[in-house]
Amino acid sequence: MTGQTRGSARPNQWLRNLNAKIASVPMILTAVVIFVGGTAWTVLYSFTNSKLLPRLSFVGLDQYERLWAAPRWLVSIENLAIYGVLSLIFSLVIGFVLAALMDQKIRFENAFRTIMLYPFALSFIVTGLVWQWLLNPQFGIQSIVRSLGWTSFSFDPLYNADIVIYGILIAALWQGTGLVMCLMLAGLRGIDEDIWKAARVDGIPMWKTYVLIIIPMMRGVFITTLVIIASGIVKVYDLVVAQTSGGPGIASEVPAKYVYDYMFQAQNLGQGFAASTMMLLTVAIIIVPWAYLEFGGGRKRA
Amino acid sequence: MLNLVTNNSIAEHEAAPGRITSGPKGRKPRRTLSRRNIIVYGTLIVVALYYLLPLYVMIMTSLKGMPEIRVGNIFAPPLEITFDPWVKAWAEACTGLNCDGLSRGFWNSVRITVPSVIISIAVASVNGYALANWRFKGADLFFTILIVGAFIPYQVMIYPIVIVLREMGVYGTLTGLVIVHTIFGMPILTLLFRNYFAGLPEELFKAARVDGAGFWTIYFKIMLPMSLPIFVVAMILQVTGIWNDFLFGVVFTRPEYYPMTVQLNNIVNSVQGVKEYNVNMAATILTGAVPLVVYFVSGRLFVRGIAAGAVKG
Numbered sequence: 250m251t252g253q254t255r256g257s258a259r260p261n262q263w264l265r266n267l268n269a270k271i272a273s274v275p276m277i278l279t280a281v282v283i284f285v286g287g288t289a290w291t292v293l294y295s296f297t298n299s300k301l302l303p304r305l306s307f308v309g310l311d312q313y314e315r316l317w318a319a320p321r322w323l324v325s326i327e328n329l330a331i332y333g334v335l336s337l338i339f340s341l342v343i344g345f346v347l348a349a350l351m352d353q354k355i356r357f358e359n360a361f362r363t364i365m366l367y368p369f370a371l372s373f374i375v376t377g378l379v380w381q382w383l384l385n386p387q388f389g390i391q392s393i394v395r396s397l398g399w400t401s402f403s404f405d406p407l408y409n410a411d412i413v414i415y416g417i418l419i420a421a422l423w424q425g426t427g428l429v430m431c432l433m434l435a436g437l438r439g440i441d442e443d444i445w446k447a448a449r450v451d452g453i454p455m456w457k458t459y460v461l462i463i464i465p466m467m468r469g470v471f472i473t474t475l476v477i478i479a480s481g482i483v484k485v486y487d488l489v490v491a492q493t494s495g496g497p498g499i500a501s502e503v504p505a506k507y508v509y510d511y512m513f514q515a516q517n518l519g520q521g522f523a524a525s526t527m528m529l530l531t532v533a534i535i536i537v538p539w540a541y542l543e544f545g546g547g548r549k550r551a
Numbered sequence: 552m553l554n555l556v557t558n559n560s561i562a563e564h565e566a567a568p569g570r571i572t573s574g575p576k577g578r579k580p581r582r583t584l585s586r587r588n589i590i591v592y593g594t595l596i597v598v599a600l601y602y603l604l605p606l607y608v609m610i611m612t613s614l615k616g617m618p619e620i621r622v623g624n625i626f627a628p629p630l631e632i633t634f635d636p637w638v639k640a641w642a643e644a645c646t647g648l649n650c651d652g653l654s655r656g657f658w659n660s661v662r663i664t665v666p667s668v669i670i671s672i673a674v675a676s677v678n679g680y681a682l683a684n685w686r687f688k689g690a691d692l693f694f695t696i697l698i699v700g701a702f703i704p705y706q707v708m709i710y711p712i713v714i715v716l717r718e719m720g721v722y723g724t725l726t727g728l729v730i731v732h733t734i735f736g737m738p739i740l741t742l743l744f745r746n747y748f749a750g751l752p753e754e755l756f757k758a759a760r761v762d763g764a765g766f767w768t769i770y771f772k773i774m775l776p777m778s779l780p781i782f783v784v785a786m787i788l789q790v791t792g793i794w795n796d797f798l799f800g801v802v803f804t805r806p807e808y809y810p811m812t813v814q815l816n817n818i819v820n821s822v823q824g825v826k827e828y829n830v831n832m833a834a835t836i837l838t839g840a841v842p843l844v845v846y847f848v849s850g851r852l853f854v855r856g857i858a859a860g861a862v863k864g
Contacts, residue, residue, distance in 0.1 A: 251851060291710060347595075383625070
């Protein structure tokens with residue numbers, strides 16, 4: 250629009266803004282070839298029986314039937330569900346409570362924020378290894394509590410198949426709640442001071458003001474945060490690799506790891522493609538309603 | 552009369568801000584120990600300790616010898632400080648056949664991160680500039696695809712990229728990995744730059760156009776000098792993101808080019824031999840050092856970078 254006048258000669262349509270078009274080539278290639286093309290390619294090949302190499306011999310929904318019959322995939326899905334629901338709830342609640350505390354005009358706010366956010370700067374691999382060490386039953390928290398005299402105390406989430414996913418959750422929350430706190434704090438700071446004054450004048454207790462007035466006003470921040478956390482949850486991979494490598498047995502497997510293992514270790518590409526297509530579907534289920542709410546509904550946004 | 556009014560208004564003037572600053576000041580002694588303050592600070596301090604605990608344990612463990620680790624608890628400070636684990640982690644620890652420690656992975660990560668950050672920011676800033684100031688037909692469509700693409704799980708696109716890189720002859724090399732980081736950095740960065748450039752006054756751009764400046768002249772002479780803050784934010788975002796990457800490193804490179812994160816994981820989770828926890832923790836700190844330094848040095852900008860990147864995830 251800002252380029253040349255609109256009425257310029259038709260034949261030059263393709264040459265208009267030529268520099269801008271040339272400069273956008275990497276973006277266009279990425280968007281079309283990698284994001285659209287790559288996704289379509291994977292979905293297409295998920296209907297084939299590709300093994301070591303991708304082959305176009307279609308077998309219909311075979312790969313999906315095999316996928317949903319595989320115990321390892323079912324464990325992965327179950328883990329993702331538990332991990333996902335709990336980490337959504339905990340990070341939103343903890344993040345919001347911390348942000349509300351930080352918003353009380355406290356001293357040393359910067360120091361507290363720095364401490365809570367620094368884990369976010371670290372790699373999932375680093376986070377995973379640290380917590381692997383802390384949760385090591387021989388040396389870590391369990392042995393400390395036992396050495397205090399409570400010898401029957403048992404806390405070995407990474408070595409107990411029933412609770413291993415909670416061990417991963419602990420590390421994930423340690424790393425991620427700082428970010429949620431930051432986003433929530435930004436949201437709280439964006440709320441007009443007068444709202445608080447009005448609530449105080451009306452004698453509404455603080456917690457009630459938060460629940461009934463502030464949180465509904467922060468709807469946008471909550472949705473953004475929710476989408477960020479959710480799309481991170483579906484991708485969880487590094488943390489599991491570093492903490493447990495999927496063990497004990499297959500107890501802490503997650504879909505992202507299933508995909509990787511089938512594509513690059515088991516050389517069963519078709520399974521990997523089918524599993525990754527299911528991941529795509531999960532994300533679509535999360536994103537579509539959000540995109541509709543955000544951009545489709547009122548058309549408030551430019 | 553006039554005097555009185557002036558006096559009054561001065562008094563009011565002083566009282567207005569005074570009510571805010573001096574009011575609480577007067578009551579402070581009682582307020583510091585109020586129930587509310589104890590709860591607020593108490594909770595925050597407990598939480599802060601929880602966040603700091605792993606870092607403390609890492610440092611303590613890395614400074615102990617193995618005999619001390621076997622007997623003592625992980626929270627105890629070392630009786631005898633030793634830096635041997637650090638030396639071993641950096642120069643001697645084994646991954647597979649190589650026994651030259653994390654140093655190899657460190658330099659690989661540097662060789663991956665530096666070009667990836669520069670190229671991805673260069674490409675994305677020009678994209679953002681074109682999208683903000685030189686919109687052409689269809690540009691918005693590509694941009695929308697790009698943003699939506701950012702939500703697609705990487706796993707869906709990994710294998711097609713392997714094929715593309717193989718066709719280009721760069722699969723398994725550092726070049727290939729740099730391309731991958733550039734691709735996946737593009738959505739967030741382009742959004743960041745587009746929003747920033749769109750926020751600059753339009754008159755500036757129009758004036759330059761009237762003076763006959765073209766696409767690149769305006770970019771280099773006007774836009775670049777004005778956008779240092781956003782470049783710093785983008786840099787922080789990319790340096791920490793690329794340094795911390797694990798998945799792309801393990802998928803798209805050969806073992807001799809593994810970045811530090813992959814090497815670290817291989818050192819710690821190797822199955823053979825005695826687990827040397829002190830070396831492992833030293834290695835972990837070494838790997839986390841670069842993003843931590845970036846985080847501590849950049850302070851507020853890091854928070855802004857996260858917020859900016861988080862706007863869309």
